[in-house]
Amino acid sequence: MNARIMLTAMFAICFSVVSFAQQLRVSGETSPILINDVDAAKIALHPLRQYLPPSSFMVLEISLLDVDAEETMGWIEDHAPSIVQLFGIDATAIDKKNALLRAADATRIFFVASTQIAQHRGPLIVIPSSQPERVAKVIASIADQFPSELKFGTRIEDGLVLAGPEQVLADSQPSLTKEASPLLVRLLRSTELPHRFVFMLPDETREDLAALWPKSIGDDVRIELSPRQVVADLKSMSVHWGLPPQPRIHIEIEGMNDAAVMRLQSELQELVKLTPEPHKLLLLMQDGRLVLDLDAETIAAMINPLPSRDSQ
Amino acid sequence: MNDPISSPMMSPIWTIILAISVVLLPEATSAQEPVKTLHVVPAAEPDPALRYVFWPAPEQRIQGNAAPFITRAIMLRAEAEATAQMRQESTDRYNEWLEMPLSELPIEQVNDFLDRHAKAAFHELERAETLMGIDYDLRLRDLSSSEMVATVLPELQSMRDMARVLWLRGRVAIAEQRWEDLARDIRIGMRMGNVAGYSNDLLISRLVGYAITSQMMSLVREAIQQPNCPSFYWALAALPDSLYDIRNAFEFESILLAKLTTSFPPLGDKPIGAERARELIRSLASEGGAMFAGAGLASIDSQKRDLFVGIAVVSLAEPSRELLDKTSTWAGRANNLSSAEAVLRATLLRLERSRHNWLKWAMMPDYLWADYASRAEADLGLTPDDPDLFFVALANQLVPAVLAAKRAELRTKQERNLLITIEAIRRHAFETKTLPLSLDALEPVPAWHDPFSNQPFSYQRISETKASISHSPRQPGDEDVTLEIQLNSLPANEEAAK
Numbered sequence: 155m156n157a158r159i160m161l162t163a164m165f166a167i168c169f170s171v172v173s174f175a176q177q178l179r180v181s182g183e184t185s186p187i188l189i190n191d192v193d194a195a196k197i198a199l200h201p202l203r204q205y206l207p208p209s210s211f212m213v214l215e216i217s218l219l220d221v222d223a224e225e226t227m228g229w230i231e232d233h234a235p236s237i238v239q240l241f242g243i244d245a246t247a248i249d250k251k252n253a254l255l256r257a258a259d260a261t262r263i264f265f266v267a268s269t270q271i272a273q274h275r276g277p278l279i280v281i282p283s284s285q286p287e288r289v290a291k292v293i294a295s296i297a298d299q300f301p302s303e304l305k306f307g308t309r310i311e312d313g314l315v316l317a318g319p320e321q322v323l324a325d326s327q328p329s330l331t332k333e334a335s336p337l338l339v340r341l342l343r344s345t346e347l348p349h350r351f352v353f354m355l356p357d358e359t360r361e362d363l364a365a366l367w368p369k370s371i372g373d374d375v376r377i378e379l380s381p382r383q384v385v386a387d388l389k390s391m392s393v394h395w396g397l398p399p400q401p402r403i404h405i406e407i408e409g410m411n412d413a414a415v416m417r418l419q420s421e422l423q424e425l426v427k428l429t430p431e432p433h434k435l436l437l438l439m440q441d442g443r444l445v446l447d448l449d450a451e452t453i454a455a456m457i458n459p460l461p462s463r464d465s466q
Numbered sequence: 467m468n469d470p471i472s473s474p475m476m477s478p479i480w481t482i483i484l485a486i487s488v489v490l491l492p493e494a495t496s497a498q499e500p501v502k503t504l505h506v507v508p509a510a511e512p513d514p515a516l517r518y519v520f521w522p523a524p525e526q527r528i529q530g531n532a533a534p535f536i537t538r539a540i541m542l543r544a545e546a547e548a549t550a551q552m553r554q555e556s557t558d559r560y561n562e563w564l565e566m567p568l569s570e571l572p573i574e575q576v577n578d579f580l581d582r583h584a585k586a587a588f589h590e591l592e593r594a595e596t597l598m599g600i601d602y603d604l605r606l607r608d609l610s611s612s613e614m615v616a617t618v619l620p621e622l623q624s625m626r627d628m629a630r631v632l633w634l635r636g637r638v639a640i641a642e643q644r645w646e647d648l649a650r651d652i653r654i655g656m657r658m659g660n661v662a663g664y665s666n667d668l669l670i671s672r673l674v675g676y677a678i679t680s681q682m683m684s685l686v687r688e689a690i691q692q693p694n695c696p697s698f699y700w701a702l703a704a705l706p707d708s709l710y711d712i713r714n715a716f717e718f719e720s721i722l723l724a725k726l727t728t729s730f731p732p733l734g735d736k737p738i739g740a741e742r743a744r745e746l747i748r749s750l751a752s753e754g755g756a757m758f759a760g761a762g763l764a765s766i767d768s769q770k771r772d773l774f775v776g777i778a779v780v781s782l783a784e785p786s787r788e789l790l791d792k793t794s795t796w797a798g799r800a801n802n803l804s805s806a807e808a809v810l811r812a813t814l815l816r817l818e819r820s821r822h823n824w825l826k827w828a829m830m831p832d833y834l835w836a837d838y839a840s841r842a843e844a845d846l847g848l849t850p851d852d853p854d855l856f857f858v859a860l861a862n863q864l865v866p867a868v869l870a871a872k873r874a875e876l877r878t879k880q881e882r883n884l885l886i887t888i889e890a891i892r893r894h895a896f897e898t899k900t901l902p903l904s905l906d907a908l909e910p911v912p913a914w915h916d917p918f919s920n921q922p923f924s925y926q927r928i929s930e931t932k933a934s935i936s937h938s939p940r941q942p943g944d945e946d947v948t949l950e951i952q953l954n955s956l957p958a959n960e961e962a963a964k
Contacts, residue, residue, distance in 0.1 A: 209783075209784065269780045269781055269783065269784070270781065270783075270785070271781065272781040273781065273782075358740070358804065358805055359780045359805070361740070362740070362744065362776065362779050362780055362805055362806050363777075365741070365744040365806075366744060366747065366748065366751075366772055366775055366776035366806075367772055367776045368768065368769040368772040368773060371769055371773075372767050372769040372770060373767075374767075381769075381776075
């Protein structure tokens with residue numbers, strides 16, 4: 155193959171990707187988030203693009219390059235030792251497994267939950283890597299500690315390691331749709347924070363819940379929140395965060411429309427009120443979305459209402 | 467005293483708790499520690515043969531309703547024990563005297579107590595003995611499923627309490643070797659068990675009936691260990707099999723599930739749309755939630771119930787479509803249904819299948835039950851993966867009760883047949899002065915079969931005066947299945963009379 159043909163082929167591929175990405179439309183979008191907000195090529199090439207069926211409602215992305223469990227646990231222990239004791243997390247073991255995954259060229263790990271998560275007994279895990287066999291081995295060694303009835307397994311598909319309980323793997327077949335998954339669009343919104351979580355219900359699910367859920371949680375819960383109204387108004391929630399030593403959390407909430415955003419602000423203000431003084435959270439309105447930012451000091455105060463060591 | 471069926475109102479959780487309680491009752495509420503060795507004496511056939519019977523003789527039976535007299539007996543007894551202190555004192559006395567060895571029973575004191583507390587009640591019970599009708603219609607069929615489940619039945623517990631009083635009077639009769647009086651008390655007790663059991667077609671009623679019957683059986687067990695006790699072979703044989711039948715109760719309780727959807731119009735086989743499906747789901751959840759609460763299965767407020775139902779609809783949509791896709795009606799069309807409609811239709815399908823499974827196994831005759839019980843259990847049991855709203859949990863709660871109720875029926879029959887077999891052995895011993903070599907060798911009357919296995923009880927003669935007899939386990943894990951029979955000699959006067 156001469157260089158000219160090769161160049162033409164590469165151009166054709168790039169053009170195809172871009173033109174495909176440009177055709178992508180996010181179904182039912184009425185919110186301020188548009189496909190143009192993100193790099194369309196990123197969507198077209200994203201490892202999850204074929205594994206987000208319409209029933210997906212949650213994606214979690216962890217950047218393995220930005221995980222230092224020992225450092226994180228050390229920070230938490232400084233600020234809330236009871237949490238560390240409570241969970242008994244073995245940070246060293248986590249870092250070892252993380253190192254093995256990174257050595258196998260895995261830098262990101264995705265968790266996808268669909269509305270069938272209860273039947274699936276867990277989310278689908280997707281790990282892109284140029285050495286998927288090595289990654290699968292590491293995952294298998296982690297899965298050895300899971301209950302056998304979970305029937306946790308792995309499968310390699312085109313540079314991806316898919317992992318999860320038997321049923322979720324069986325149901326997770328690659329499927330490309332014309333329309334970009336709105337979850338993926340939100341996952342890819344630019345942010346400097348490395349770890350991400352997006353929650354967005356499929357339209358029918360939202361309508362079902364809005365019709366069936368109660369208007370109030372009940373007298374025994376002190377929060378005045380209407381599950382019916384919240385689910386009807388909430389379009390998506392994105393959480394981006396960074397881990398210690400400089401933890402940060404950035405939350406964005408989208409409403410179904412402007413009136414919904416106003417109602418959500420009012421409803422969620424009830425939750426915000428519960429945060430301890432003097433670190434009162436501020437739920438801000440930015441570009442038609444509700445935004446909440448938590449810095450290290452606020453996070454420390456929230457995980458442990460008692461004064462931290464540093465502040466004593 | 468072990469008395470697990472002691473709720474004063476005998477209400478919501480009746481089916482479950484009672485079934486489990488009855489299953490757990492050791493040796494049919496025996497008054498003493500479970501008897502491991504029965505010391506028996508040979509016994510001749512009474513003369514005439516049916517001198518002692520535990521069921522009204524044909525010529526004694528009267529057309530008439532026994533229920534009002536039982537109710538009056540309960541009320542008269544309640545009147546005689548009007549204060550809480552009196553009731554407590556009474557309960558303490560009964561517990562003490564029912565557990566006490568027969569030889570230590572203070573006869574005069576007990577008689578005096580019974581005279582003061584239960585004389586008028588006994589009079590009414592005696593009037594009820596030969597009235598063979600039972601008309602106690604609570605119009606349960608007119609109630610919704612939640613109302614039906616929440617119906618409180620304090621009269622059942624009162625009947626059971628009344629049976630304990632009768633049991634005590636029977637013990638006095640045994641101690642004084644007044645066998646005619648004992649037979650009459652057992653007859654009255656059996657009739658009371660019959661009235662309790664058939665006052666309606668709820669399983670709980672049958673189970674209380676069994677409990678009362680078992681109390682009377684324990685009197686027989688105690689009696690046949692006394693010297694001079696006549697043979698009760700024909701007395702026990704007189705008890706009708708219909709006394710134990712539970713099939714009608716299974717059928718009636720299956721209506722509970724059917725009633726959940728009686729207000730629904732026929733859904734047909736065309737999609738009804740998400741909005742209508744959600745509306746019907748709300749109605750189903752409301753009635754089902756009330757039924758849960760009424761049955762004491764879950765105390766959940768309507769807000770949390772609706773939260774749960776919403777999540778269930780969302781998470782069960784796909785498995786519901788898969789289930790419907792396997793049916794002839796929805797094959798190839800299930801994916802066109804909205805999530806709410808798929809879940810609704812799958813729920814109704816599961817509900818109907820459960821009800822049919824429930825009913826079909828109830829049709830199985832006793833003699834096949836032992837071989838097919840595990841299959842019935844598997845068929846009736848639902849797995850958490852079954853796509854329906856909350857009936858998985860409900861059915862999983864009710865199914866053990868159904869199986870336990872069936873075991874209770876068979877156990878009551880088993881106790882009767884075991885006692886009849888022991889009485890056949892006593893007859894044999896009267897003729898031969900020894901225990902039989904095998905149950906096949908019994909003369910002049912045969913052994914009856916173990917209804918759990920439809921086979922003879924397992925019998926082994928150890929010596930001319932010692933043998934062991936075993937029955938099938940009465941519930942899973944039942945290891946207390948063997949009795950030793952020790953044959954004692956007839957008292958000198960009886961031997962001389964022979």
